[in-house]
Amino acid sequence: MDRHRTAVVIVFSALILGITGDLLLRWVPWGVNSLLWTLLFCVATRICAAAESRSAGLFPMLCALLAAGGILWRESNPLVAMDVLLLLAFLPMTALASRGVRIQAAGLAEIGAAIAVTGAQSVAGFPQLIVRDLSCSRMPRLGSRGAGVALRGALIAAPALLIFGLLLTSADERFADMFRELVVFDISETVMHVVMTAVIAAICAGFLRSLALSGAMPRLARSEILTLPAAETN
Numbered sequence: 001m002d003r004h005r006t007a008v009v010i011v012f013s014a015l016i017l018g019i020t021g022d023l024l025l026r027w028v029p030w031g032v033n034s035l036l037w038t039l040l041f042c043v044a045t046r047i048c049a050a051a052e053s054r055s056a057g058l059f060p061m062l063c064a065l066l067a068a069g070g071i072l073w074r075e076s077n078p079l080v081a082m083d084v085l086l087l088l089a090f091l092p093m094t095a096l097a098s099r100g101v102r103i104q105a106a107g108l109a110e111i112g113a114a115i116a117v118t119g120a121q122s123v124a125g126f127p128q129l130i131v132r133d134l135s136c137s138r139m140p141r142l143g144s145r146g147a148g149v150a151l152r153g154a155l156i157a158a159p160a161l162l163i164f165g166l167l168l169t170s171a172d173e174r175f176a177d178m179f180r181e182l183v184v185f186d187i188s189e190t191v192m193h194v195v196m197t198a199v200i201a202a203i204c205a206g207f208l209r210s211l212a213l214s215g216a217m218p219r220l221a222r223s224e225i226l227t228l229p230a231a232e233t234n
Contacts, residue, residue: 006212007213009051014044017037031072038064042056049098064087068087092118093111096118098212100217122210125206126206133209133213
């Protein structure tokens with residue numbers, strides 16, 4: 001799959017994760033909501049990795065799901081805090097396999113550096129995805145005729161809706177109550193939903209870009225004295 005199509009898949013996946021993250025993760029204490037969102041995150045990771053014929057780490061995914069399940073299993077605050085920390089550690093590790101880091105053969109320092117790089121790219125990746133990876137010339141455009149029809153229809157319908165709506169609300173108390181409940185609009189709550197969705201979606205988009213479109217993880221020269229072998233790391 002070409003870069004633009006992969007970027008589109010990433011954008012839609014991140015948008016779904018942002019919306020579901022706002023719906024599920026805003027409510028604390030976490031329980032089954034964290035497990036459901038983690039499962040969605042793992043599915044999105046697999047889909048975006050497959051778009052570029054890459055592999056997402058299955059082992060860290062299973063560990064992340066176990067950590068999310070631990071949040072549901074026990075209500076002890078120390079254990080929940082530990083599960084959240086494990087979840088935040090294992091989720092970035094799902095991107096390491098696609099970028100050439102073999103967890104079972106890597107040392108502790110290499111894994112820690114790879115997680116740090118993935119975290120930085122998750123924060124900075126969204127602008128790169130929009131500016132560099134999405135091709136504006138290939139984005140679908142709404143025809144001017146369709147937009148004109150929609151605009152004219154809205155302008156024609158608006159006065160009638162307004163007049164008959166006012167007449168019905170003044171004549172029928174039940175309809176007035178139903179209409180007030182239907183158009184309840186809390187600006188502060190709406191802003192919170194939009195901000196939460198945007199932040200989660202942007203971070204997820206940066207992470208998925210790091211997983212699917214970034215090159216191999218940079219390798220740093222390490223001192224043999226400070227190296228912890230894979231067996232001891234595990």
